[in-house]
Amino acid sequence: MIVVSIVVTLVLAVVAVIATTLLGLGCIVAALIGVQDRRGSIFDWTPRVWSRILLAAAGVRVVMHNPERTGDGDPHIFVSNHMSWFDIPVLASSLPRYKFVAKAELFRIPMFGPAIRAIGMIPMERQNRKAAFAAYERAAEKIRGGSSVVVFPEGTRGDHYPIRPFKKGPFVLAIAAGVPIVPVVVHGTHEALARGSLLVRPGRVDVHLLEAVPTAGLEYSDRDALADKVRKQLVEALEKLYGIATPDLAARATTETD
Numbered sequence: 165m166i167v168v169s170i171v172v173t174l175v176l177a178v179v180a181v182i183a184t185t186l187l188g189l190g191c192i193v194a195a196l197i198g199v200q201d202r203r204g205s206i207f208d209w210t211p212r213v214w215s216r217i218l219l220a221a222a223g224v225r226v227v228m229h230n231p232e233r234t235g236d237g238d239p240h241i242f243v244s245n246h247m248s249w250f251d252i253p254v255l256a257s258s259l260p261r262y263k264f265v266a267k268a269e270l271f272r273i274p275m276f277g278p279a280i281r282a283i284g285m286i287p288m289e290r291q292n293r294k295a296a297f298a299a300y301e302r303a304a305e306k307i308r309g310g311s312s313v314v315v316f317p318e319g320t321r322g323d324h325y326p327i328r329p330f331k332k333g334p335f336v337l338a339i340a341a342g343v344p345i346v347p348v349v350v351h352g353t354h355e356a357l358a359r360g361s362l363l364v365r366p367g368r369v370d371v372h373l374l375e376a377v378p379t380a381g382l383e384y385s386d387r388d389a390l391a392d393k394v395r396k397q398l399v400e401a402l403e404k405l406y407g408i409a410t411p412d413l414a415a416r417a418t419t420e421t422d
Contacts, residue, residue, distance in 0.1 A: 166363070169365050172222060172223055172365070172366055173364045176222045180221070183217045185275055188279030191206055191210050191279045201309075207284055208261055210283060211283060212257055214256075218253050223366025224254070224364075224368075224369055226254050226369050227369070227371070228258050228371050229370060230372065230373045233374070234260050240312045240344050240345070240346050240376065241314075241315060241338045241343055241344070241345045242255070242312060242313070242315070242345075243315055243345050243348060244314065244347075245327055245348070245402075247322055247325065247350065248357045251350050251353050254350060254353060255350070258371055259312065261311050261312060262311055262312040263285055263286055263311045264314045265288050265299060266280070266285055266287065268287040286313075287299065296333055300337040303315075303337055304337055315334040315337075317334045317335075321359045325402060326409065326410035330395050332388070335388075335391045338390065339379050339390065342380050344377060345376065345377040346376050346377075347374040347397045348372065351372070351406055352367060352368055353369050372405065374401055377390070377394055
């Protein structure tokens with residue numbers, strides 16, 4: 165098995181470099197010449213194509229549950245658990261028109277960083293409270309422009325599946341934008357590429373879209389209750405689907421922005 169993982173990892177590395185260079189360069193050039201970011205544009209389909217190429221190279225098969233919950237074309241905020249680097253291509257390969265709120269370090273990777281910036285992904289300085297708030301303001305602009313937004317409210321990848329406390333920023337964003345939140349349980353990416361590991365393991369990843377949580381009519385003061393409600397849905401789904409219990413169901417969202 166270790167030999168298979170080594171071979172798959174090497175193949176994925178080569179494919180990732182080639183796909184990122186070719187597709188990334190196309191997006192950078194498109195941005196420079198003023199191509200509009202709209203449904204069906206190069207900025208819309210490139211992340212999906214790039215993700216599917218990488219998943220195929222890694223031997224990772226994605227199974228989407230309740231795909232109708234992606235919505236009818238209206239913007240949503242997809243709130244997902246976060247276990248692995250593979251969470252990004254898994255979700256990017258499956259969801260409709262979207263932008264990710266991603267850690268700023270990704271935007272410093274040669275070619276990859278300029279490409280995702282050209283596509284319209286949103287950098288997040290996790291340790292800078294003021295910058296984090298500005299990132300969510302930019303995310304709100306993307307929503308007003310017709311894009312959904314994908315966020316990982318746990319803030320960073322985890323070592324185990326139980327749901328960790330949430331940052332408040334994504335829920336402040338949801339209330340300000342007035343769009344529904346779709347909680348997402350991703351299972352299988354930890355097995356494909358665990359945090360701290362360099363070896364990729366082929367396999368199946370399941371993406372469960374849960375019932376949408378409306379935010380219309382909510383106010384800033386409702387942010388903690390909203391975070392708790394969404395987190396509870398993820399906790400309950402993870403236990404029901406996979407028997408994975410999360411301790412401390414009453415954990416409140418941690419502070420990211422006021």
